[in-house]
Amino acid sequence: MAGNARRPGLSVTSRALALLGAFDSTHPTLTLSELARRADLPLATAHRHVGELVAWGALVRATTGHYEVGQRIWELGLLAPLPSGLRQIAAPFLQDVYKATSVTVHFAVREDVKALYLDRISGNDAIPVVSRVGGRLPLHSTGVGKVLLAYAPDDVQVRVLGGLTRMTRYSITDPEVLEEQLRAVRREGYAYTQEEMSLGACSLAVPVRNGCGEVVAALGLIVASLDAERTRLVAALEVAANGIRRSIGARSFSQ
Numbered sequence: 294m295a296g297n298a299r300r301p302g303l304s305v306t307s308r309a310l311a312l313l314g315a316f317d318s319t320h321p322t323l324t325l326s327e328l329a330r331r332a333d334l335p336l337a338t339a340h341r342h343v344g345e346l347v348a349w350g351a352l353v354r355a356t357t358g359h360y361e362v363g364q365r366i367w368e369l370g371l372l373a374p375l376p377s378g379l380r381q382i383a384a385p386f387l388q389d390v391y392k393a394t395s396v397t398v399h400f401a402v403r404e405d406v407k408a409l410y411l412d413r414i415s416g417n418d419a420i421p422v423v424s425r426v427g428g429r430l431p432l433h434s435t436g437v438g439k440v441l442l443a444y445a446p447d448d449v450q451v452r453v454l455g456g457l458t459r460m461t462r463y464s465i466t467d468p469e470v471l472e473e474q475l476r477a478v479r480r481e482g483y484a485y486t487q488e489e490m491s492l493g494a495c496s497l498a499v500p501v502r503n504g505c506g507e508v509v510a511a512l513g514l515i516v517a518s519l520d521a522e523r524t525r526l527v528a529a530l531e532v533a534a535n536g537i538r539r540s541i542g543a544r545s546f547s548q
Contacts, residue, residue, distance in 0.1 A: 309346060382541055383501070397414065399424060399513045399514065399515070410425065411510070413426050433465060435490050439485075440484045443478035444508040461491065461492055495518060496513050497513060499511070499527065501537050
């Protein structure tokens with residue numbers, strides 16, 4: 294985490310935010326020592342602030358001794374206008390896609406260089422995936438992420454292309470290959486991945502626009518293989534994306 298967290302005079306707020314920022318999609322639970330290390334705080338300081346965060350409800354201490362993000366943070370997150378507004382508008386259309394396909398359906402927006410998952414619907418027989426509501430995953434290795442990256446500002450694309458990480462052996466780590474895929478997204482209207490984030494899971498995704506044509510989100514689904522029914526699945530996503538666009542109207546939901 295931030296290497297300057299030990300500077301003299303660092304505010305109480307900055308320390309608390311550093312501790313909360315220690316959690317991410319790959320570190321949903323942390324011990325006190327892990328929290329201190331990732332927040333770059335002395336153990337005694339971390340212990341004091343973690344206790345206050347637990348008392349307020351921002352963190353919860355599990356029976357294992359690990360700490361997790363508390364419900365109070367989740368409740369505050371629901372008040373954020375971008376996620377809550379878009380999620381409520383899109384929810385019935387995600388249900389339509391799920392009913393038509395019976396596969397896991399994702400709805401995401403871009404948060405800097407990550408895909409932020411606002412909603413997910415999956416059944417008991419769904420392919421196991423690493424995504425979760427409120428979680429963030431790399432743009433370059435997810436279907437919804439590639440859609441969002443294809444329409445992201447140039448500076449965002451440069452940063453992502455300059456730091457491609459390998460999530461599985463199939464992840465795209467060659468910037469030229471990914472750039473060609475992003476051009477194909479803009480040309481063909483959809484993105485795909487083939488086991489690039491999770492082995493055994495492929496994805497398809499389409500852009501979600503507002504009434505002014507701005508891409509404000511991405512809608513995707515997870516399948517075991519792209520060999521069959523790609524056209525039907527993309528069509529189901531496009532129908533839903535068009536429905537969301539009509540419901541959004543001219544609102545920009547700027548990121």
